[in-house]
Amino acid sequence: MQANYHTHTRWCKHGTGEIEDYIEEAIRKGLTEIAITEHVPHKDNLDPRRIQWEEFPAYDQALNEAVKRYEGKIRVIKGFECEYYPEVLNAYQMFMEKYGYNLLILGQHRSGKKREIDNFADKSVYEMEVYADEICRGIETGLFHFVAHPDLALQGYPKGWDAECERIMRKIFSKCEEYALPVEINANALGDRRAYPSENAFRISKEYNLEYLINSDAHRPEDLCGESVKEAEAFARKLNISVMDYLTIS
Numbered sequence: 001m002q003a004n005y006h007t008h009t010r011w012c013k014h015g016t017g018e019i020e021d022y023i024e025e026a027i028r029k030g031l032t033e034i035a036i037t038e039h040v041p042h043k044d045n046l047d048p049r050r051i052q053w054e055e056f057p058a059y060d061q062a063l064n065e066a067v068k069r070y071e072g073k074i075r076v077i078k079g080f081e082c083e084y085y086p087e088v089l090n091a092y093q094m095f096m097e098k099y100g101y102n103l104l105i106l107g108q109h110r111s112g113k114k115r116e117i118d119n120f121a122d123k124s125v126y127e128m129e130v131y132a133d134e135i136c137r138g139i140e141t142g143l144f145h146f147v148a149h150p151d152l153a154l155q156g157y158p159k160g161w162d163a164e165c166e167r168i169m170r171k172i173f174s175k176c177e178e179y180a181l182p183v184e185i186n187a188n189a190l191g192d193r194r195a196y197p198s199e200n201a202f203r204i205s206k207e208y209n210l211e212y213l214i215n216s217d218a219h220r221p222e223d224l225c226g227e228s229v230k231e232a233e234a235f236a237r238k239l240n241i242s243v244m245d246y247l248t249i250s
């Protein structure tokens with residue numbers, strides 16, 4: 001691994017470590033690029049497990065200082081992991097244009113008009129369908145650089161892999177192909193033995209013309225480029241999936 005484009009910190013309140021701790025770890029592990037991609041703040045602060053809206057200035061300042069401090073040692077990219085919620089896209093635009101968040105990841109953790117669906121929770125086909133449709137709408141905005149854990153909604157579906165899962169994942173992969181959006185193999189989830197990343201899902205993904213990247217999705221500095229990344233690399237090798245080393249971010 002030469003670059004990691006999905007990194008959290010203690011600022012999301014369910015991670016540990018300062019921004020600098022992750023950058024130091026990245027340098028130690030020989031990475032040349034790291035994107036710090038906290039869960040994006042939302043004005044309504046409905047989710048307490050992320051940067052709260054009024055904390056953004058302090059977070060942004062800390063991140064800017066880190067970018068500056070490590071200049072010439074490692075490229076630090078400012079990014080956010082974002083849900084597709086149609087009513088907040090203007091805020092995402094603002095983070096990009098006004099504050100230089102040049103990497104927006106699409107990671108759909110909650111779904112539904114009132115975000116009533118927890119995509120990690122037990123679910124039926126209906127919730128998977130809502131998830132897939134929102135991912136597709138998100139991709140169509142053109143705002144995002146890749147799809148994090150595209151198969152997250154398989155988590156909590158009691159029947160395991162079946163024709164419905166396949167249909168839903170095909171929707172997502174064909175949209176990624178249409179918009180040339182890379183898909184992530186999420187090392188953190190693989191290490192956690194969740195239902196995703198799913199071998200079945202990634203096996204059918206190969207029928208589409210897709211680019212792939214492996215990310216740590218680290219929530220602890222020591223997880224950055226750790227054992228789970230080696231597992232993700234083995235996962236890709238087993239499925240004969242070639243993974244890109246770098247994303248192009250202007």
Ligand SMILES: [Zn+2]
Nearest residue numbers: 008012014219
């Ligand atoms: Zn997180």
Ligand SMILES: [Zn+2]
Nearest residue numbers: 081107148149
């Ligand atoms: Zn995520």
